[in-house]
Amino acid sequence: MTDISWYSAILIGLAGSVHCAGMCGGIVTSFTFMLPKAQSPLPYMLAYNGGRILSYAIAGGIAGYLGSMVSSRSWINPQFLPLLGGVFMILLGLYIGQWLNWLTRIEKLGGYFWRLIQPASKRFIPFKHPIYALPYGMIWGWLPCGLVYSTLTWSVASGSAKIGFLTMLLFGLGTLPIMLAMGASAKTIRHYLANRFVRQSVATILTIFGLLLTYRAIHNW
Template sequence: MNDLSFVSALLIGLAGGVHCVGMCGGIVGAFAYAVPKNAPLLPYTLAYNLGRITSYTLAGAITGWAGLLFAQQINKGIVILQFVSGVFLLLLGLYIAGWWQGLTKIEKLGSKFWQVIHPWSKTFIPFKSPLQAIPYGMIWGWLPCGLVYSVLTWSLASGSAVQGAIIMAGFGLGTLPVMILMATGFNKIQTLIQKPKAKILMGLLLLVFATMQLLQAISGSVQ
């Protein structure tokens, strides 16, 4: 994994904003009702997203560590993981562009875990201060999401807990602009990035990243 991993993950998060609008639009709308009446929404939104990105970072560290264990046990294990990651990013690009919808089936993998932790989030609402939105966001960071799972395979392929955490932190920050704009009522962003041309553009960008990952895996397999 090179030094551009953080920047690349950031760009993937930005491109994935198309998915965030569809997946999290309703959640963001309901979030506003948990904020005290007449309170400024932005501090709560930032706190919520801090919690969400913290969970992404933790998940990245865990998967990166798991990738390290796999690489230590399997010959050219990192190459295998890089190939798997490239395939998932490829499928993600097809999904974002609207050319393939199979990624929704992968989201069901985390549904049982989500059913266990989701009720805990209710203990933090309604919010009395932005601090309560942080643990709330941490719980919602584990919402089953094909976009997140796809990027987690990249963390897995890093073979490092630190690098895995960096990748997911970059990805989380990349999703932040769209999430803030939705939460603060900038509805035009939803209309803009849900247009077919925008989806195709974002999907193609992700396909470029997937191709780079697959080429890296192929080059590693022949060395």
């Protein structure tokens, strides 16, 4: 799983940026209005996204540790967790393509935790310095997201806290280019990525990739 997930995590982050643009575009737009006037937004965007990616990596480490506890059970087939990752990748593709929205149910479960921590982000605004954007981004990194949850299953499947941490770190870095670009030209980027052909092309690629992962897990069962 390791040799595939590390490279693929970056690609999934890049491809899943279509979803990020739709879900987080409004957040990024609002973020730019909280910045001090006459200052470059880049340091603030880098700090915010750095915090967001760090939260992904921490979640990946936790998920990987939980996966190690599951995989250590002798009665569990070692292909179960890779199969779970493949299935969630299929669900992600169907979700982004707006063909099946089962992942929204999982997002609702994450919403309970999100409502507990989200108010803490208000302590850091308005931003007096880019460092304030770092913890703000760390909190917003826990925003319920089907894309993140689907990729987290790879961390679980890795059966390692270290690999889970690195997998989600690379995934987060994959989402970084589009998030920075949206900070500079949010309306233009969102308009392009909202195109139905773009979304469904990406969704098809992710679905096929998930089918391949699922087939391999079943074949090696």
